[in-house]
Amino acid sequence: MRFDTAYHERRVVAWDGYIEVRGNRYSVPGELCGALVDVRIGLDGDLAVYNGEGQLVARHRLKSAATAGCWCLSIIASCGNRP
Numbered sequence: 001m002r003f004d005t006a007y008h009e010r011r012v013v014a015w016d017g018y019i020e021v022r023g024n025r026y027s028v029p030g031e032l033c034g035a036l037v038d039v040r041i042g043l044d045g046d047l048a049v050y051n052g053e054g055q056l057v058a059r060h061r062l063k064s065a066a067t068a069g070c071w072c073l074s075i076i077a078s079c080g081n082r083p
Contacts, residue, residue: 007041021047021062028058 011019017030021039028037028049038050041062049058 005043009039009041010036011039012036019049024063026058026060032057 013032018025040048045062
């Protein structure tokens with residue numbers, strides 16, 4: 001017998017078509033803005049988003065919060081070096 005070892009969470013899709021999961025934002029279809037969706041995070045780092053009818057609507061690789069913020073820090077640092 002196999003058990004589902006994934007984490008399950010629920011999120012409301014923001015006005016811009018994104019959900020926030022563990023400090024990062026992930027896109028979903030725009031028609032779901034304002035809707036409640038189910039998020040499944042597998043132990044392999046796959047993030048799957050399902051609509052209210054249980055249909056898969058988006059799939060992403062889970063990003064670590066530390067890694068996702070690195071590009072932002074480099075942009076801020078380079079902005080300070082402008083002539």
